[in-house]
Structure formats: structure tokens, C-alpha cells
Amino acid sequence: MTTDETRSYGQRLSEHARLTPRKTALSYYDRTGHVCRLTWAELDAQVNRAARALLSVGATQGDVIGFALKNSPLHIILTLAIWRIGATTFNFDPALPQATAMALLSRSAARLCISETDTGITRPRFEAMMADAGDAPVENRISHPGKILSSGGSTGLPKLMADDQPYLRRPGASWGRVAPALGFFPGQTQLMAASLSHNAGLTWAQNGLFEGQHLVLFEKFNAPMVLQAIATEQVHFILCVTTMVVRLLDAYRAAPSDLSSLVSFYHTAGPCPAWLKQEWIEILGAERVFEMYGSGENTGQTVISGPEWLTHRGSVGRGFETDILICDAALQSLPPGTAGEVFMLPDDINGRSAYIGAEAPAPRKLPSGHQSVGDTGWLDADGYLYLTGRLDDVINCGGLKIHPETIEAAALRLPGVLDAVSYGLPDRDWGEIPVAELVLRRDTDLEVLRHALLNVLGPQGVPRRLIARDSLPRDDFGKIRRKAIRAAAIEALVA
Numbered sequence: 001m002t003t004d005e006t007r008s009y010g011q012r013l014s015e016h017a018r019l020t021p022r023k024t025a026l027s028y029y030d031r032t033g034h035v036c037r038l039t040w041a042e043l044d045a046q047v048n049r050a051a052r053a054l055l056s057v058g059a060t061q062g063d064v065i066g067f068a069l070k071n072s073p074l075h076i077i078l079t080l081a082i083w084r085i086g087a088t089t090f091n092f093d094p095a096l097p098q099a100t101a102m103a104l105l106s107r108s109a110a111r112l113c114i115s116e117t118d119t120g121i122t123r124p125r126f127e128a129m130m131a132d133a134g135d136a137p138v139e140n141r142i143s144h145p146g147k148i149l150s151s152g153g154s155t156g157l158p159k160l161m162a163d164d165q166p167y168l169r170r171p172g173a174s175w176g177r178v179a180p181a182l183g184f185f186p187g188q189t190q191l192m193a194a195s196l197s198h199n200a201g202l203t204w205a206q207n208g209l210f211e212g213q214h215l216v217l218f219e220k221f222n223a224p225m226v227l228q229a230i231a232t233e234q235v236h237f238i239l240c241v242t243t244m245v246v247r248l249l250d251a252y253r254a255a256p257s258d259l260s261s262l263v264s265f266y267h268t269a270g271p272c273p274a275w276l277k278q279e280w281i282e283i284l285g286a287e288r289v290f291e292m293y294g295s296g297e298n299t300g301q302t303v304i305s306g307p308e309w310l311t312h313r314g315s316v317g318r319g320f321e322t323d324i325l326i327c328d329a330a331l332q333s334l335p336p337g338t339a340g341e342v343f344m345l346p347d348d349i350n351g352r353s354a355y356i357g358a359e360a361p362a363p364r365k366l367p368s369g370h371q372s373v374g375d376t377g378w379l380d381a382d383g384y385l386y387l388t389g390r391l392d393d394v395i396n397c398g399g400l401k402i403h404p405e406t407i408e409a410a411a412l413r414l415p416g417v418l419d420a421v422s423y424g425l426p427d428r429d430w431g432e433i434p435v436a437e438l439v440l441r442r443d444t445d446l447e448v449l450r451h452a453l454l455n456v457l458g459p460q461g462v463p464r465r466l467i468a469r470d471s472l473p474r475d476d477f478g479k480i481r482r483k484a485i486r487a488a489a490i491e492a493l494v495a
Helices: 009-019 040-056 073-084 098-108 123-133 199-210 223-233 242-254 274-284 306-311 404-412 446-461 482-494
Strands: 024-029 035-039 064-068 088-091 112-115 147-151 159-162 189-192 214-218 237-240 264-267 289-293 302-305 317-319 322-327 340-346 354-356 375-379 384-390 395-397 400-402 417-427 431-440 465-469
Touching (some): 009 073, 024 040, 024 073, 035 040, 064 098, 073 088, 073 123, 088 098, 112 123, 147 199, 189 199, 199 214, 199 237, 214 223, 237 242, 242 264, 242 274, 264 274, 274 306, 274 404, 289 306, 289 317, 302 306, 317 322, 384 404, 395 417, 400 404, 404 446, 431 446, 446 465
Parallel strands (some): 024 214, 189 237, 264 289, 431 465
Antiparallel strands (some): 024 035, 147 159, 302 317, 322 340, 340 375, 375 384
């Protein structure tokens, strides 16, 4: 049952289709730039078709339904159809190896899967099922929970997480008070070029539709096309990860475009170098630049606006409805200015996800309920959090602790560097040595870069080895696969 205030995502879609049937709900840009659009009535009808297709193969309320689809209207439609029948989504990267995908589907107890490949029902087959299903209304049921998420797993099987709450939201407050604090409001136009197979992409896109936003969805991120679409579609809200922020800056420098419609240039999912954030603040004005730090586990979150950042450079913000502790290795609380492990406790503990499935790990938690996901950082006297890295990524070079993010930020600022990753390799004399792999612009000299990094990082912090690569592997949301890259480098050393 719902209250007068809360709605399921299926119910909310039905309301939009009834109240504004001819208004555009979804605009989809494929990789060639071709645009197709769906009104609220058309989107609702397609969701009914997808829901009937799911019901025709035995799916029902309470089932887990897996899917691995690229950014597309079908991704949006299928997600809403799963929630319409009261089932639970398990959304994962279509680029995962089939063996990994099958193991995750087994662990999640998924009843069925729809994918781009031959893992379960293929996209063409499901689209044919939809065509035969008819678009008569399907009763909106309530999912409990709404989503199963995956986290981590750069070298092993990702962890699975879910909360234990019915999947209902309040119109105007689909993500409580945190969304308005990031410049996200009902009725806006939102551009989503990040991957929907990552929880952040899916959540912001679907919350936008819940709030009656016009969603502009990109099949694949293309910086010049995104800049053009911001102007053409009069976009108000855009979510970015750091790699997107870098490439948008390069594209804007090459061909400045009209960004006057933007209310929120919001970045998340990884450290943003200070120089890069400063560039965007100068382009847009501080009041339009936002950042949030959090995790799929919903351990808590921080929020920071551009004006706040200018007085707390490098911070990811203060706890937003969240209490933060910094602890040492003995789990004792540390004073402001001292780095340690970050533990967080949200005001609403019911939204926290738990690890599920066989061999689910226990969360790293204090007796107070504060929980860690393995990040390190420190708090200043005003309560602003500054991240320094991850416990399992720190490079211990002869007793000196080097954070790979520091090396990457320095490298990405150099004109010849397009992408960068740093990690530690085992070394007989030093324990570990820092190494950096770089994607370079044509005719960039590694020795020139080495000297430039030496000037910035000093002799102790500079990478002992620089390796040029054609590309670096990132996950579906743009996060660098540091652990997998390091594992491959160690394997090559042993071989």
C-alpha cells in the first residue's frame, strides 16, 4: 500500500502520462547524433508492453530480474516495467565477461535476465516479445526492495547490496533534501551521458522521470555532442564523472558553447583534481558547480557547492544528514587535521544497504553504527572532509605512504596527458614503487613528462616508471580499474 504522499515509480509514470500525455519525457541521442523522442503517454505504453512481456515468461512481484543493456530507451523502459510489476532490478554492466555475469545472476537469485548478448533473453527477442504483448495497462505493484546493486570487484566477483525498504518515493522529494542541495528540481531538463548500468546513472535518470523531468539520454558519451545538446535542449542538470569533466573541458576550449541554461554541473564517483574544478568554476560560476561523495552502500554522503569549495579547496564537503568520524588503525577517533579511515553514519539508517548473497562480507562498522567503505581522509576544523585515497590503494614506498590519486591528478594536469592511472608494484629494496600508466597525445615525450612530474611531486613522490598506453580500462561509470591494472602488471612481472 502507498500513502497519500508516496508513490511507486510505476504509479508516478501513470500520473505523468495522464496529466501531460503529449509532453516529451525522453529524448535519446544515439552515437551518430540521431535523436528519437517519447512522450509521457508513449513511454507509459511501452512500459506496459515490457511489463506484459515479463509477465508472459512467469515474472511476478518479488522476483529479481537481471538486465545488462547499453544506454537506450529500452533500459529506461525495462527498469520501469520491472518496478511496475513489483519486481526487483539487478542492473549490471553489459561488458562483464559472461562467466562473471552468470555468477552474479546466480548469487542474486535472478529469475531471468535480458541482455545485449546471449546471457538470458537477448535484446532483439525481448523487443519482439514487447511487440506481441500489447500496451493495455498493467497494475502498478510495489517492489521490495527496488534494486540490487553491485560494488567493487575489480579483481574478483563484485559484492551485491540491497536495502529492505519498499520502493516508494515522495513527489518533490525523490531523494529527500540532498537532491535540491545539488541543484536538482522537478520539471527540469536533465542530460544523462553516464552509464545507466551504474547505480548513480540509473538513480538520477529515474528520479528525474519520477519528478517529471525531460530526460536527455546519450547512448555513449561524446563531449562535443553533449555540449551542443546542453544548448539545444536547454539542459538544467548534468551528472559527470571526472573523465567526462576533463573531456568536456577539452571540447569547450576547442569550441566554446552556450551553457547558460545549466543550473547544476554536478560531478561525483571519484576525485576531481583541484585545477580541473577551478577551470569549471571560472567557466560557469561557482554557484552552478556541485559535488557529492557517497557510496552504493548508502553509508552517508557529503555535499559541497562551488562557493563552499572556494573556501575549502580540495574538500568533498560536510556530512549532509550524516555524521563523520576519522579513525586510526585501532578504530580510535582522530582530531581534525589528522588523516585516517572515514566512517559515516546517516541520519536515516533505514536507507543503508546490506551485503547479500552467498559469502556476503560483514560491513566494517563501529559500535556506534558508523560504517566505512575503505576510504581515507581527514576533517578540517569546520567539519569539511578531504579524501586522501583508499586503504587498499596506498603505495608504501620505503615507509613513505604515497596516494595514487595524487600522482594521477598531477599527470592529468600536464598538456600531453589524456588519461592516467597510478599504482604500486612490489620492489625488493623499497617494498613498493609507484608506477604510472599514461595515455598521451601524439608526439608527447615521456622524458619531458617525467621531469614535469618531478617538479610537481618531488623525488620521493614521482613515479619510478612511466608507461605509455593506447587506452586504460575503466568500468561502465568511468572509474579506473586500478586493481585489475595492477594485477596485470604484477602478473607480467612474474611471467
